Amino acid sequence: MKKLPFINLKTVLLKDSINTKDKLNTTVGSYALLGAKVGGDAAVVERLRKAGAVILGKASMSEWYQFRSLKTRNGWCPRSGQGVNPYVPSGDPCESNSGSAISVAANMVAVSLGTETDGSIICPADVNSVVGFKPTIGLTSRVGCGPSPDPPDRRDSLLKEKKEMKKLVFSSFEKPAPDEERCCLESPLTFYFCF
Numbered sequence: 085m086k087k088l089p090f091i092n093l094k095t096v097l098l099k100d101s102i103n104t105k106d107k108l109n110t111t112v113g114s115y116a117l118l119g120a121k122v123g124g125d126a127a128v129v130e131r132l133r134k135a136g137a138v139i140l141g142k143a144s145m146s147e148w149y150q151f152r153s154l155k156t157r158n159g160w161c162p163r164s165g166q167g168v169n170p171y172v173p174s175g176d177p178c179e180s181n182s183g184s185a186i187s188v189a190a191n192m193v194a195v196s197l198g199t200e201t202d203g204s205i206i207c208p209a210d211v212n213s214v215v216g217f218k219p220t221i222g223l224t225s226r227v228g229c230g231p232s233p234d235p236p237d238r239r240d241s242l243l244k245e246k247k248e249m250k251k252l253v254f255s256s257f258e259k260p261a262p263d264e265e266r267c268c269l270e271s272p273l274t275f276y277f278c279f
Contacts, residue, residue: 099184099198100142100161101149102126103228108139113147113161113180126228128197143196144183149204158182169212178207185212199229 098104101112103122111117124130129139144164150156159167159182167182169175170190177186184196185208198205200218209216 094137095140095193095195096132096137097140097143097184097187097193097196098129099181099196100145101180101199101229102129102142102197103230104129104139104142106139108142110142111163112149113145113163114152115162118163122228124228127225129228140193143181143187143198145198146180146182149180149201159186171213172211175211178211179204181205181208182212185209185214185216188212188214199226 098108100110103110103124103126105122105124109118110120110122125133133139144159144161144167146159146167147156147161150158157166157176158179159177161167161183164183167177167186169177170186181196181198181200181204184198187193188196189212200206205216205218208214
C-alpha cells in the first residue's frame with residue numbers, strides 16, 4: 085500500500101453516506117439513521133486509513149440524496165441546515181454532494197470524497213469551482229457506500245487542484261472488494277445497496 089504523499093492529502097472529509105466504523109454517524113443527511121450502527125468502514129475508508137489518511141468528519145449532504153422530495157432545495161439537510169456556496173451565497177450549491185464541494189471550495193479541507201448517481205459530483209464541483217472526479221464504475225469499490233438509489237452510486241472525489249486529485253484518487257483505485265459483486269447480486273432491494 086502506497087503512503088499518501090503530503091499532509092494536506094492525509095486529511096479527508098467524507099460524504100455522510102460513506103460508512104466509518106467509529107463515532108461518526110452515517111445518516112445520509114437524515115435524523116432517521118442517527119445512531120445507527122454500520123458493519124465496518126467502507127472499503128475506500130479502509131484503504132485510505134491504511135495509506136495514513138485521517139478522516140476529519142462527514143460532509144453535509146442533501147437528505148436522502150435529494151430523493152426525499154422534489155420540492156426540497158439543493159444542499160438542504162435537516163441535520164446541518166442549508167448548504168451555501170462560498171462564492172455566491174444566494175446561488176444553488178447543487179445536488180447531494182454540496183457539503184463536500186462547499187468544504188473544499190471554502191478551503192476547510194483539501195479533499196472530500198462523495199458519491200454520484202446523477203450529477204452529484206459534477207454539478208457541485210462546477211458551481212463551487214472545485215475539481216470533481218467521477219471514475220468509471222469498477223475502478224473503486226462501492227462497498228460501504230450507501231444506502232444508494234438505483235443505479236448504484238460511484239465513489240468519487242472533490243478536490244481543489246488537479247494535482248491533488250491525481251495523488252489521492254489513484255492511491256484509492258483498487259480492484260473491487262471481494263464481497264462487492266456478491267453484495268450487489270444478493271441485495272433484494274437495490275435502494276439498500278450494500279448498507
